[in-house]
Amino acid sequence: MQSYYEIYNNKQFYMERVEIDQKVKDFLVSEFEIDESAIKPEARLREDIGIDSLDFVDIIVIVDRTFGFRIVPEELKNVVTLEDFCNYIDKKVNK
Amino acid sequence: MSRRVVITGMGIWSCLGGNKAEVTESLRAGKSGIGVDPVRKEIGFHSTLTGIVPRPDLKPYLDRRMRNSMADETEYAFMAAREAFEQSGIDNDYLLENEVGILFGNDSTGKAVVETSKRMEEMKDSFLLGAGAIFQSMNSTVTMNLSTIFHLRGVNFTISAACSSGAHSVGMAYLLIKQGLQDVILAGGAQEVNPISMASFDGLNAFSKRMDEPTKASRPFDKNRDGLIPSGGGAALVMEDYDHAVARGATILAEVIGYGFSSNGLAISQPAPEGSVRAMVRALNDAGVAADDVDYINAHATSTPLGDKAEAEALTDLFAGKKAIISSTKSMTGHECWMAGASEIVYSVLMMKNHFIAPNINLEEVDEAAKDLNFARTTMDKKLDIVLSNSFGFGGTNCAIVLRNI
Numbered sequence: 476m477q478s479y480y481e482i483y484n485n486k487q488f489y490m491e492r493v494e495i496d497q498k499v500k501d502f503l504v505s506e507f508e509i510d511e512s513a514i515k516p517e518a519r520l521r522e523d524i525g526i527d528s529l530d531f532v533d534i535i536v537i538v539d540r541t542f543g544f545r546i547v548p549e550e551l552k553n554v555v556t557l558e559d560f561c562n563y564i565d566k567k568v569n570k
Numbered sequence: 571m572s573r574r575v576v577i578t579g580m581g582i583w584s585c586l587g588g589n590k591a592e593v594t595e596s597l598r599a600g601k602s603g604i605g606v607d608p609v610r611k612e613i614g615f616h617s618t619l620t621g622i623v624p625r626p627d628l629k630p631y632l633d634r635r636m637r638n639s640m641a642d643e644t645e646y647a648f649m650a651a652r653e654a655f656e657q658s659g660i661d662n663d664y665l666l667e668n669e670v671g672i673l674f675g676n677d678s679t680g681k682a683v684v685e686t687s688k689r690m691e692e693m694k695d696s697f698l699l700g701a702g703a704i705f706q707s708m709n710s711t712v713t714m715n716l717s718t719i720f721h722l723r724g725v726n727f728t729i730s731a732a733c734s735s736g737a738h739s740v741g742m743a744y745l746l747i748k749q750g751l752q753d754v755i756l757a758g759g760a761q762e763v764n765p766i767s768m769a770s771f772d773g774l775n776a777f778s779k780r781m782d783e784p785t786k787a788s789r790p791f792d793k794n795r796d797g798l799i800p801s802g803g804g805a806a807l808v809m810e811d812y813d814h815a816v817a818r819g820a821t822i823l824a825e826v827i828g829y830g831f832s833s834n835g836l837a838i839s840q841p842a843p844e845g846s847v848r849a850m851v852r853a854l855n856d857a858g859v860a861a862d863d864v865d866y867i868n869a870h871a872t873s874t875p876l877g878d879k880a881e882a883e884a885l886t887d888l889f890a891g892k893k894a895i896i897s898s899t900k901s902m903t904g905h906e907c908w909m910a911g912a913s914e915i916v917y918s919v920l921m922m923k924n925h926f927i928a929p930n931i932n933l934e935e936v937d938e939a940a941k942d943l944n945f946a947r948t949t950m951d952k953k954l955d956i957v958l959s960n961s962f963g964f965g966g967t968n969c970a971i972v973l974r975n976i
Contacts, residue, residue: 530635530701532697533701536699536700546697
């Protein structure tokens with residue numbers, strides 16, 4: 476079976492937005508132990524969800540594994556809310 | 571300034587049990603914690619023997635960020651520290667309001683380093699190593715994690731001194747408190763238990779091959795010993811100024827009255843009676859006690875042919891014809907390496923408080939070099955007042971600690 480990364484590189488890849496939102500929610504709950512009630516599109520990653528600079532390093536690892544691309548930290552400069560983050564993933568995965 | 575230094579709390583996570591009550595029971599019963607790890611054979615070890623130490627479940631106590639930064643030995647040390655603070659009556663509020671230090675013995679983070687290195691080779695991108703890798707991989711993983719978890723704001727560093735690491739951490743804590751520089755220090759030792767960290771030690775052909783009889787493999791001072799068994803876990807002691815402990819109404823378990831150290835200055839793996847004697851004499855002098863005052867000696871003896879012989883000669887030099895009863899608890903635990911010096915002080919104080927001497931199991935035929943010494947071959951009921959604990963390590967680093975019952 477091809478990994479997301481391989482499929483992505485072969486440009487055969489497309490992921491529905493609803494699936495992206497769900498996968499992000501899943502890893503925030505399972506890996507970061509975030510309370511489900513805190514996970515809302517308008518929630519700010521740092522202030523409301525409590526993601527700190529070290530958590531962002533782990534997010535790079537999880538996004539690579541889950542969505543098959545490697546985050547460039549500088550590209551997250553304007554990512555403030557969870558919705559911004561899912562938009563960013565959507566753009567990278569479905570470009 | 572010279573103050574009295576006491577132990578007001580202890581915690582232990584070892585192959586003899588996950589708390590003081592379980593470990594006391596194992597020590598009294600002469601129960602071995604040694605088993606086999608079949609994986610070791612598959613990956614090229616010559617001995618599959620190891621202390622069997624379960625991994626603690628930290629989820630009920632610590633959040634993901636804290637757990638993610640911890641190596642195996644840090645997890646063991648956390649469980650021990652938690653138990654020690656609890657016994658000492660030191661809670662989170664106390665830690666937030668008072669300065670408490672930490673000194674731990676640790677001398678490797680083999681698994682964390684190797685796994686990080688393997689992942690780097692595989693992924694070829696350091697961003698994919700994760701945030702926890704660095705905090706697991708440094709030798710100070712125990713002190714950096716525990717100081718964060720418990721809000722410790724006093725002295726904070728790790729002591730690496732091979733198999734004397736844990737004992738020197740107790741010795742250094744003793745000196746800092748005695749001199750009035752700290753009132754309370756969490757001291758201890760931690761040792762990872764996994765094949766990766768022990769492969770190169772196995773490569774010295776230093777481990778017992780008695781794999782068909784794991785519980786009989788560790789036999790310090792026995793004529794037919796054939797090597798040590800690697801083991802590990804975490805041991806923690808709350809060490810405190812006597813007046814400070816009395817003022818806050820803490821239960822005092824024992825007093826640390828002597829710390830002796832020395833270095834052999836010889837070959838890297840060569841044991842030396844002369845260096846061991848110097849450490850013991852220095853500790854006895856510091857304690858102000860004579861050799862004949864010592865009721866019990868927790869020997870370093872790891873079950874290697876050369877090491878036990880050298881220690882037997884050193885002990886004979888000081889204690890032949892004296893009343894001291896000797897046992898090596900490594901006959902049950904295996905060699906807890908970087909943790910051993912601290913865990914054996916925990917074991918000794920448990921014996922002291924429960925009035926018994928744990929046996930040197932598997933001592934069937936005493937080595938010629940140890941024939942003039944008194945061994946506890948079976949559990950002995952005995953009131954212990956003065957106890958000496960020895961630790962010796964690669965590079966010739968020796969440590970002796972003297973304890974007094976209170």
